[in-house]
Amino acid sequence: MKLFASKCIDTVEEFWTQKDWSDVTSFGSQLHIQEFCVNFSEYLGLSNSIVIPCSTGEEALYWALKSVLFNAISKKVLVCGFNCSVVFRSVNEAGGELIKFDRPKPEDYSAAIMALILNEKPSVLIITHFFGAPEDFSELITFCNHHGVFIIEDCAHCLGGKIKDLMVGTLADASIFSFNYDKPISLLGGGLLVLRTCYEPNLIKSGYLKGGLYKKRQKYEKISVFLMMKWLYWRRNSTGIMGIPNRILLRLLGNHIIHFNRKIPLGPIRSHLGVILLSRYKQVQEIRNNNASRICFPHQTTGWQYAPTVKPAWLKQKCGPFRLQDISRIERTARDHSLRIGNFNWPDIFSEDSTSNRSNMEFAKHWIDIPVHQNLTDSHLQTINRLLHDE
Numbered sequence: 001m002k003l004f005a006s007k008c009i010d011t012v013e014e015f016w017t018q019k020d021w022s023d024v025t026s027f028g029s030q031l032h033i034q035e036f037c038v039n040f041s042e043y044l045g046l047s048n049s050i051v052i053p054c055s056t057g058e059e060a061l062y063w064a065l066k067s068v069l070f071n072a073i074s075k076k077v078l079v080c081g082f083n084c085s086v087v088f089r090s091v092n093e094a095g096g097e098l099i100k101f102d103r104p105k106p107e108d109y110s111a112a113i114m115a116l117i118l119n120e121k122p123s124v125l126i127i128t129h130f131f132g133a134p135e136d137f138s139e140l141i142t143f144c145n146h147h148g149v150f151i152i153e154d155c156a157h158c159l160g161g162k163i164k165d166l167m168v169g170t171l172a173d174a175s176i177f178s179f180n181y182d183k184p185i186s187l188l189g190g191g192l193l194v195l196r197t198c199y200e201p202n203l204i205k206s207g208y209l210k211g212g213l214y215k216k217r218q219k220y221e222k223i224s225v226f227l228m229m230k231w232l233y234w235r236r237n238s239t240g241i242m243g244i245p246n247r248i249l250l251r252l253l254g255n256h257i258i259h260f261n262r263k264i265p266l267g268p269i270r271s272h273l274g275v276i277l278l279s280r281y282k283q284v285q286e287i288r289n290n291n292a293s294r295i296c297f298p299h300q301t302t303g304w305q306y307a308p309t310v311k312p313a314w315l316k317q318k319c320g321p322f323r324l325q326d327i328s329r330i331e332r333t334a335r336d337h338s339l340r341i342g343n344f345n346w347p348d349i350f351s352e353d354s355t356s357n358r359s360n361m362e363f364a365k366h367w368i369d370i371p372v373h374q375n376l377t378d379s380h381l382q383t384i385n386r387l388l389h390d391e
């Protein structure tokens with residue numbers, strides 16, 4: 001074990017400076033929340049939708065689901081089973097019945113989901129745009145309208161991606177965005193719900209209160225962001241012998257900090273930061289896409305597959321399948337180079353193998369996450385490619 005390990009390069013990194021942080025903590029005002037929502041709406045090119053600030057992507061999904069499930073006969077919600085556990089939690093909390101599906105290949109996407117809809121007769125379909133690569137579900141829109149299925153785009157990983165020249169997050173009845181630390185724009189927390197204006201009355205009837213579930217906790221925003229900055233610092237400085245105190249702090253306080261932060265609404269500070277970061281995002285997205293194109297996949301592996309009709313806005317690259325011993329080797333060697341590469345999404349979600357989640361199982365167990373973010377240097381990218389190919 002190294003005594004002095006350099007700061008770990010994370011899988012996804014934020015793009016603000018110390019000066020941005022000082023600016024937003026001194027000038028954040030309620031008006032910035034509105035400004036961020038308006039700028040976000042303009043960025044997406046929305047016309048008939050409202051944008052609602054939330055504490056997390058999870059809360060945004062909760063309200064999207066509530067606004068349709070409160071008066072739906074079927075409570076079934078179709079969602080890809082390879083997913084973040086908070087998505088499943090949100091469906092349960094909103095009173096939905098989870099129907100998990102195996103992620104279809106991009107070329108079979110619409111046909112596979114149509115068959116599922118005919119079979120299960122759900123009220124809601126959640127389309128997840130994983131890791132920055134949009135799923136082309138455009139053929140499903142008319143079909144879902146015809147069968148009374150409400151579509152939610154989960155854009156937690158994908159901001160700025162396109163489906164046939166349409167911005168991801170603008171095709172469905174609702175879409176959700178996350179600003180957590182590992183998302184396209186990190187504000188160390190927060191989320192947005194985009195909902196077609198015609199569903200606004202449903203949202204109100206479903207019990208939505210302006211300001212969201214945790215409205216009263218806005219006063220803790222500054223301390224919460226400060227604690228998340230500490231948490232990130234510990235996470236990235238926890239290797240080597242000198243990292244032992246940070247590992248202890250992470251173990252003792254990490255989950256409490258995250259739990260606390262997830263119940264703080266998107267307030268003036270994060271919104272102000274959001275306004276700044278959104279204006280820089282195009283450039284950041286170009287760098288990430290360029291870095292993603294420089295990853296060389298080893299023999300018998302591929303990157304994350306997507307349809308030729310979409311344009312990704314990569315958050316990270318996914319690569320697989322790898323044998324378990326190769327994943328351990330890559331994770332270990334990457335750690336020695338202070339890079340966070342490995343099998344992080346979502347290795348523990350399946351307890352049993354079954355034919356109905358074969359692809360999901362393979363992604364969860366045999367695929368790895370590779371950083372492509374804007375802070376990588378040429379040397380990092382060379383190291384990544386070398387360690388992917390080392391036998």
Ligand SMILES: Cc1ncc(COP(=O)(O)O)c(C=O)c1O
Nearest residue numbers: 056057058084154156178180191
């Ligand atoms: C695919 C996906 N959707 C939604 C979410 C929820 O985002 P949040 O952490 O803001 O609740 C996550 C969280 O990581 C996610 O990975």
